[in-house]
Amino acid sequence: MNTTIKANPFDTTILNNGVGSRELRDQLLKATETLISSLQSSEHPYSGKAPEEVESEIRQLVTFREDQTSFSDVIDDLNKTVIDNSLFISNEKSIAHLHCPPLIPAVVGELLIGAMNQSLDSWDQSPSATFMDQEMIQWLTSQFGYSEASDGVFTSGGTQSNYMSVLLARDDYCKKQWDYDVKQSGLPAQFNRMRILCSESAHFTVKKSAAQLGLGENAVITVQTDENHRMSLSHLRSKIAEMKSEGLVPFLIVGTCGTTDFGSIDPIQELAVIAKEENIWLHIDAAFGGALILSHSHREKLNGIHQANSITVDFHKLFYQPISCGAFLLKNGKHFNLMNHVADYLNPEEDRDEGILNLVSKSTQTTRRFDSLKLYLSLKTIGTNLFARLIDSTFELATDVADYLSEQNDFEVLTKEPELNTVVFRYVSDQEINQVNRNIQQELYHSYAAIAKTTIDGKNYLKFTMLNPRTTLKDVIDIIDRIRVLGEKWRKHV
Ligand SMILES: *Cc1c(COP(=O)(O)O)cnc(C)c1O
Numbered sequence: 001m002n003t004t005i006k007a008n009p010f011d012t013t014i015l016n017n018g019v020g021s022r023e024l025r026d027q028l029l030k031a032t033e034t035l036i037s038s039l040q041s042s043e044h045p046y047s048g049k050a051p052e053e054v055e056s057e058i059r060q061l062v063t064f065r066e067d068q069t070s071f072s073d074v075i076d077d078l079n080k081t082v083i084d085n086s087l088f089i090s091n092e093k094s095i096a097h098l099h100c101p102p103l104i105p106a107v108v109g110e111l112l113i114g115a116m117n118q119s120l121d122s123w124d125q126s127p128s129a130t131f132m133d134q135e136m137i138q139w140l141t142s143q144f145g146y147s148e149a150s151d152g153v154f155t156s157g158g159t160q161s162n163y164m165s166v167l168l169a170r171d172d173y174c175k176k177q178w179d180y181d182v183k184q185s186g187l188p189a190q191f192n193r194m195r196i197l198c199s200e201s202a203h204f205t206v207k208k209s210a211a212q213l214g215l216g217e218n219a220v221i222t223v224q225t226d227e228n229h230r231m232s233l234s235h236l237r238s239k240i241a242e243m244k245s246e247g248l249v250p251f252l253i254v255g256t257c258g259t260t261d262f263g264s265i266d267p268i269q270e271l272a273v274i275a276k277e278e279n280i281w282l283h284i285d286a287a288f289g290g291a292l293i294l295s296h297s298h299r300e301k302l303n304g305i306h307q308a309n310s311i312t313v314d315f316h317k318l319f320y321q322p323i324s325c326g327a328f329l330l331k332n333g334k335h336f337n338l339m340n341h342v343a344d345y346l347n348p349e350e351d352r353d354e355g356i357l358n359l360v361s362k363s364t365q366t367t368r369r370f371d372s373l374k375l376y377l378s379l380k381t382i383g384t385n386l387f388a389r390l391i392d393s394t395f396e397l398a399t400d401v402a403d404y405l406s407e408q409n410d411f412e413v414l415t416k417e418p419e420l421n422t423v424v425f426r427y428v429s430d431q432e433i434n435q436v437n438r439n440i441q442q443e444l445y446h447s448y449a450a451i452a453k454t455t456i457d458g459k460n461y462l463k464f465t466m467l468n469p470r471t472t473l474k475d476v477i478d479i480i481d482r483i484r485v486l487g488e489k490w491r492k493h494v
Contacts, residue, residue, distance in 0.1 A: 151333025258289030
């Protein structure tokens with residue numbers, strides 16, 4: 001019998017301890033070097049190509065051959081099309097959205113996550129990752145001031161976390177108030193009386209969740225904001241009183257810690273008092289502002305957050321993680337029972353009886369990424385002090401930029417004292433200002449800097465979101481100078 005070992009045709013394609021390991025190293029080196037040279041040669045956040053041109057280049061790329069192609073060639077083609085025409089989010093002049101430049105250990109963490117490919121639904125698919133995920137959740141809950149009774153789960157981001165808050169608050173209310181089991185029986189007959197309260201600046205995913213969970217967008221009642229874009233407490237109280245007199249049942253208040261445009265923070269302590277008095281679930285959407293737990297200068301703005309029944313926090317924003325990475329934290333971990341579904345192949349009752357931890361019970365997802373690893377690597381490598389400085393420097397820059405803009409007489413600034421790190425402003429002139437600001441944002445994107453646009457009370461504004469700790473005041477002043485030049489130009493053309 002011939003016992004010579006034949007090379008397996010899949011050796012270079014699937015990770016293994018032989019040829020596959022060398023292949024991994026080679027491909028990684030090629031990809032890393034390509035990325036580095038692309039970073040080095042990119043001058044602006046965006047190449048400036050017209051969308052149709054990029055679309056057609058990519059259409060030509062997406063065809064597959066029957067035969068293999070060398071990874072190196074594939075990457076070279078990718079570089080010229082996808083990488084070079086991507087938004088260089090780490091560029092100092094990319095300051096548009098809540099979209100962060102990623103930390104280096106977290107980027108490398110993505111490789112480990114992919115290579116280990118643990119699945120966080122059942123313990124047997126993630127024997128060590130399950131515990132890392134759980135320990136990271138416990139570290140987080142304690143940072144937010146929660147007790148041992150709390151729990152949480154990593155999510156794909158704020159959308160999923162907010163969805164989970166509406167789901168659990170809804171089902172908890174029905175159970176407590178009406179002894180009604182939504183999981184088994186669907187929505188109760190009284191469902192059309194159930195109401196959610198949030199401010200008019202709350203994230204749109206509150207309404208989206210209400211719609212998806214059968215309550216309808218109209219179940220979300222928006223509360224006015226004050227001059228600082230925070231939920232008005234007097235208006236909240238009067239809304240609650242009004243609802244009760246109409247026989248409606250407010251079961252959830254969503255407070256926002258860091259609204260998308262203004263970074264404003266609803267009065268958390270006072271919301272907690274009202275929620276308790278009224279026996280309403282309080283959820284704090286801290287997708288943006290949750291990173292303040294690490295801040296030295298702004299941490300006290302989270303005071304009272306431990307009283308919330310649940311919290312949304314995103315790590316792919318001010319925690320500088322590659323997309324996606326978020327968490328949903330729950331003050332009373334027992335509430336996860338409301339959404340537990342048993343699958344005999346993943347989390348059977350016997351496993352629970354034997355103390356085997358299958359995290360699928362806590363998630364709306366089944367197969368789930370080991371995202372906690374990249375956050376762990378970042379915190380461990382960078383340390384909490386430098387992390388705090390990363391975050392705090394963006395707040396300082398926003399203040400400096402707002403001060404600078406306020407001194408210019410051709411700019412109107414809405415955030416004279418930024419709460420977090422967004423600056424909302426617009427170029428003013430005697431002409432049709434809305435169209436001028438729209439044109440400025442677009443032309444700037446294609447030529448020099450990525451900044452955002454937003455609409456406030458029907459007027460077009462421009463917005464900077466300072467997420468890059470490497471962006472300097474000089475970088476931003478250079479952008480402002482360009483805005484002025486474009487403003488002058490468009491003022492004459494529209
Ligand atoms: C970004 C954001 C969300 C949505 O989170 P994703 O991670 O994009 O799903 C929800 N709420 C607030 C306040 C946000 O800033």
